[in-house]
Amino acid sequence: xxxxxxxxxxxxxxxxxxxxxxxxxxxxxxxxxxxxxxxxxxxxxxxxxxxxxxxxxxxxxxxxxxxxxxxxxxxxxxxxxxxxxxxxxxxxxxxxxxxxxxxxxxxxxxxxxxxxxxxxxxxxxxxxxxxxxxxxxxxxxxxxxxxxxxxxxxxxxxxxxxxxxxxxxxxxxxxxxxxxxxxxxxxxxxxxxxxxxxxxxxxxxxxxxxxxxxxxxxxxxxxxxxxxxxxxxxxxxxxxxxxxxxxxxxxxxxxxxxxxxxxxxxxxxxxxxxxxxxxxxxxxxxxxxxx
Amino acid sequence: xxxxxxxxxxxxxxxxxxxxxxxxxxxxxxxxxxxxxxxxxxxxxxxxxxxxxxxxxxxxxxxxxxxxxxxxxxxxxxxxxxxxxxxxxxxxxxxxxxxxxxxxxxxxxxxxxxxxxxxxxxxxxxxxxxxxxxxxxxxxxxxxxxxxxxxxxxxxxxxxxxxxxxxxxxxxxxxxxxxxxxxxxxxxxxxxxxxxxxxxxxxxxxxxxxxxxxxxxxxxxxxxxxxxxxxxxxxxxxxxxxxxxxxxxxxxxxxxxxxxxxxxxxxxxxxxxxxxxxxxxxxxxxxxxxxxxxxxxxx
Numbered sequence: 001x002x003x004x005x006x007x008x009x010x011x012x013x014x015x016x017x018x019x020x021x022x023x024x025x026x027x028x029x030x031x032x033x034x035x036x037x038x039x040x041x042x043x044x045x046x047x048x049x050x051x052x053x054x055x056x057x058x059x060x061x062x063x064x065x066x067x068x069x070x071x072x073x074x075x076x077x078x079x080x081x082x083x084x085x086x087x088x089x090x091x092x093x094x095x096x097x098x099x100x101x102x103x104x105x106x107x108x109x110x111x112x113x114x115x116x117x118x119x120x121x122x123x124x125x126x127x128x129x130x131x132x133x134x135x136x137x138x139x140x141x142x143x144x145x146x147x148x149x150x151x152x153x154x155x156x157x158x159x160x161x162x163x164x165x166x167x168x169x170x171x172x173x174x175x176x177x178x179x180x181x182x183x184x185x186x187x188x189x190x191x192x193x194x195x196x197x198x199x200x201x202x203x204x205x206x207x208x209x210x211x212x213x214x215x216x217x218x219x220x221x222x223x224x225x226x227x228x229x230x231x232x233x234x235x236x237x238x239x240x241x242x243x244x245x246x247x248x249x250x251x252x253x254x255x256x257x258x259x260x261x262x263x264x265x266x267x268x269x270x271x272x273x274x275x276x277x278x279x280x281x282x283x284x285x286x287x288x289x290x291x
Numbered sequence: 292x293x294x295x296x297x298x299x300x301x302x303x304x305x306x307x308x309x310x311x312x313x314x315x316x317x318x319x320x321x322x323x324x325x326x327x328x329x330x331x332x333x334x335x336x337x338x339x340x341x342x343x344x345x346x347x348x349x350x351x352x353x354x355x356x357x358x359x360x361x362x363x364x365x366x367x368x369x370x371x372x373x374x375x376x377x378x379x380x381x382x383x384x385x386x387x388x389x390x391x392x393x394x395x396x397x398x399x400x401x402x403x404x405x406x407x408x409x410x411x412x413x414x415x416x417x418x419x420x421x422x423x424x425x426x427x428x429x430x431x432x433x434x435x436x437x438x439x440x441x442x443x444x445x446x447x448x449x450x451x452x453x454x455x456x457x458x459x460x461x462x463x464x465x466x467x468x469x470x471x472x473x474x475x476x477x478x479x480x481x482x483x484x485x486x487x488x489x490x491x492x493x494x495x496x497x498x499x500x501x502x503x504x505x506x507x508x509x510x511x512x513x514x515x516x517x518x519x520x521x522x523x524x525x526x527x528x529x530x531x532x533x534x535x536x537x538x539x540x541x542x543x544x545x546x547x548x549x550x551x552x553x554x555x556x557x558x559x560x561x562x563x564x565x566x567x568x569x570x571x572x573x574x575x576x577x578x579x580x581x582x583x584x585x586x587x588x589x590x
Contacts, residue, residue, distance in 0.1 A: 020396065124319075131569075
């Protein structure tokens with residue numbers, strides 16, 4: 001009888017059996033209804049725009065078609081989706097790469113070297129954790145405007161690649177790596193730089209992966225900053241082009257086109273979530289980072 | 292010779308940490324700390340991005356916002372309404388989902404994946420998806436309304452219910468955050484407490500009330516503050532559904548800032564709004580930190 005309540009170590013507080021059944025029904029209904037909008041958007045993207053308006057809504061398309069996808073890549077009325085897709089990919093992957101590089105470089109001395117001013121710099125970085133990026137968007141926009149860098153990859157990538165959170169996360173992680181490993185490498189004649197990339201970084205894969213995932217999600221989904229700094233359609237990223245398409249196509253009921261672009265914009269983040277769900281959950285649970 | 296190389300190593304040792312820090316620190320100063328300070332300066336000037344001079348106007352921008360701007364208080368009201376609807380409901384629902392997911396029910400991986408999935412979808416898609424479902428002419432919600440003999444509604448066109456809809460969509464989109472934080476909180480409550488409660492004859496409902504909830508006090512505090520801070524910065528999820536409308540019913544502070552700054556190019560006023568958001572967020576953060584310190588001292 002006692003054991004009924006504590007079968008696995010993970011469960012701490014349990015509801016009796018009949019109530020568990022009711023709870024199961026409830027949570028299953030909730031889970032399925034959470035999925036419905038996503039299923040709907042996918043099925044809608046395989047339905048022609050005319051059917052979407054004239055036929056009654058259904059979860060599985062009556063006459064499935066890939067025409068919407070062909071349209072958005074080829075004959076779209078304003079701008080095909082290929083370029084925005086490429087822009088989003090370039091911006092996101094560069095942001096991830098630069099964030100990991102710059103953050104691990106900055107985190108290493110803060111975790112492992114003793115030098116004057118390290119406390120001050122660390123506090124300065126903690127301060128950055130508390131400042132919401134958005135409040136400096138106006139002057140950041142004016143700054144990039146004054147050097148003529150609006151509508152460039154630089155303006156899309158650089159601000160996102162400076163992550164006080166990343167430095168903080170990696171510093172904490174680097175400190176958990178046994179110092180002896182590093183000492184051995186140093187005795188073997190490795191410099192600091194070589195120690196970082198041959199000892200510290202290979203041992204920090206979980207932390208780097210976690211930072212990489214959240215940086216990618218944040219960059220791929222970033223909306224307000226690209227919306228502010230982009231005016232040329234050939235530089236636009238997927239979320240921005242989507243909001244422009246919406247203004248142009250919703251009025252004329254071109255929903256099929258819009259849904260196909262939406263699916264294209266969502267596939268990478270959904271895949272990453274499904275592949276790395278564990279890191280995603282741990283990242284939020286241990287650090288309170290927002291995607 | 293000997294001392295010379297010694298000195299070189301010492302200098303090298305002193306410089307190395309800064310070489311590692313240089314890329315981050317320089318960009319951090321230029322792109323985060325400097326704009327933050329610069330923003331205060333801009334808020335004291337009047338500038339339309341066209342004219343070459345930026346006259347210093349003191350507190351005029353703030354005076355304008357507080358006393359003349361027809362939309363500033365509207366946007367404060369909208370932000371507060373958003374917070375009042377959003378924060379408590381997401382606390383309750385997030386906690387309920389976390390408790391349910393923590394029971395180890397059959398199929399929990401499916402439950403968890405389905406509930407967390409919307410969180411990674413970008414706000415433009417979320418806005419478009421619900422804009423489509425709520426479209427007064429071709430949307431499915433009105434289709435079902437008609438089917439069940441209810442009058443079709445002008446969703447997102449009439450001001451009534453718009454903020455409620457925005458909040459419902461936001462809950463669907465972002466409940467994963469609260470749920471995950473609460474799940475972590477639940478797993479941090481020592482099992483012995485539940486044992487003790489059971490020995491004392493507590494029912495499961497009582498032990499939820501007397502063990503689980505008090506055990507989640509810090510978690511809840513964290514979630515509330517994070518949520519309120521986040522609400523002052525909310526933009527994408529609201530902008531794409533309503534553009535701040537209809538009749539400014541959902542014109543929250545960030546949307547007001549965006550309109551003032553990038554529709555009318557009144558940079559001074561927009562910077563002043565940013566300063567106000569910054570001060571509010573700063574105060575909330577300091578409150579959070581002092582609360583954490585207090586609970587730390589207690590333990």
